[in-house]
Amino acid sequence: MKELDNEKGLVEAWDSLNELRESINVFHEFEEMGEDVGDELEAEYNKLLKGLDDLELRNMLKEPDDHRDAVVNFNPGAGGTESQDWAQMLYRMYTRWAERNGFKVSVMDYQDGDVAGLKSATIEVQGNNAYGFLKAESGVHRLVRVSPFDSNARRHTSFCSVFVSPLIDDTIELDINESDVELQRFHSSGAGGQNVNKVETGVRLIWTGKLSDGREERVVAECQQERSQLQNREKAMVLLKSRIYELEKEIQEAEKARLEGSKGKNEWGSQIRSYVFDDQRVKDHRTNHETSNVSAVMDGDLDDFIKAYLLMQANV
Numbered sequence: 001m002k003e004l005d006n007e008k009g010l011v012e013a014w015d016s017l018n019e020l021r022e023s024i025n026v027f028h029e030f031e032e033m034g035e036d037v038g039d040e041l042e043a044e045y046n047k048l049l050k051g052l053d054d055l056e057l058r059n060m061l062k063e064p065d066d067h068r069d070a071v072v073n074f075n076p077g078a079g080g081t082e083s084q085d086w087a088q089m090l091y092r093m094y095t096r097w098a099e100r101n102g103f104k105v106s107v108m109d110y111q112d113g114d115v116a117g118l119k120s121a122t123i124e125v126q127g128n129n130a131y132g133f134l135k136a137e138s139g140v141h142r143l144v145r146v147s148p149f150d151s152n153a154r155r156h157t158s159f160c161s162v163f164v165s166p167l168i169d170d171t172i173e174l175d176i177n178e179s180d181v182e183l184q185r186f187h188s189s190g191a192g193g194q195n196v197n198k199v200e201t202g203v204r205l206i207w208t209g210k211l212s213d214g215r216e217e218r219v220v221a222e223c224q225q226e227r228s229q230l231q232n233r234e235k236a237m238v239l240l241k242s243r244i245y246e247l248e249k250e251i252q253e254a255e256k257a258r259l260e261g262s263k264g265k266n267e268w269g270s271q272i273r274s275y276v277f278d279d280q281r282v283k284d285h286r287t288n289h290e291t292s293n294v295s296a297v298m299d300g301d302l303d304d305f306i307k308a309y310l311l312m313q314a315n316v
Helices: 002-032 038-059 081-100 130-137 229-260 294-298 303-314
Strands: 070-076 104-112 118-126 139-146 155-166 181-186 202-210 216-223 273-276 281-284
Touching: 002 038, 038 303, 070 081, 070 130, 070 229, 081 104, 081 118, 081 130, 081 139, 081 155, 081 294, 104 216, 118 130, 130 155, 130 303, 155 229, 181 229, 202 229, 216 229, 273 294, 281 294, 281 303
Parallel strands: 139 273
Antiparallel strands: 070 118, 070 155, 104 118, 139 155, 181 202, 202 216, 273 281
8 A cells, every 4th residue: 555655646647747848838838929027937947846856856766664653862972071972963964854854863872971962862764755754863973072061162073973874664574583583671761751750661672683694693672662562572672674675785786785795884984964064064985975054954954965875766
């Protein structure tokens, strides 16, 4: 049904563009008759161009998981308060991006930083093609700025890993040996009434096992969103499976890249994008797309970066 809805959406978008094209032709006829319709014509033309760009972007999402909801995990790098503050800024950036694009955001886990920012966080972004767009953002993000936490006003470099995986559902089969999963319970933090302070409703699942390439991996998933421990355990298991699934996908993509003679896997320490605040510059190192409008990017204006990445992938 999701695939059918996506195909219907593409057809409806095309029909809307065709109506715009006909409207533009009518305005041209009015203009030839001496009518002053220049402003209306320009407005319709700009709507057509934007609609074409949006449709082109959606048409690039052809991978099996692109239509799925996305799970976005934030992990600050070394650097304490500075990196934790950067992680929170990215958390806000992606939340803003999701909201302005009509996606629903649910917080699955959020751990406050010691002084500022966050230690770790996980959000679920729900909506058609959420993973297809957000997969472009998976990797290490680098910040360079004059630190507000440094009394000497020195420049600091901070890193944060953003890990994006598709939210699995019943159409994906992933067998996990229950004996490989450790269950930990803890008191949920944040709002939720007195119950969260008295009952261990938060759930942490730790899977230790071997991936298909023989590598042993330890994957952790937490959820404290719900008041019920059972509901948190169910959501944590979905999150755990989603992360293991994404690791298996990376193995397949890395093997494909090796056979094709190109690299296709992000690794910690090789940033995908740099945000240099004092130079007013944001640059993606994979596509070389950059902008000087740093404040707009931090407010969630990421569509141009995402489109540049998807275009690059389409041409590989």
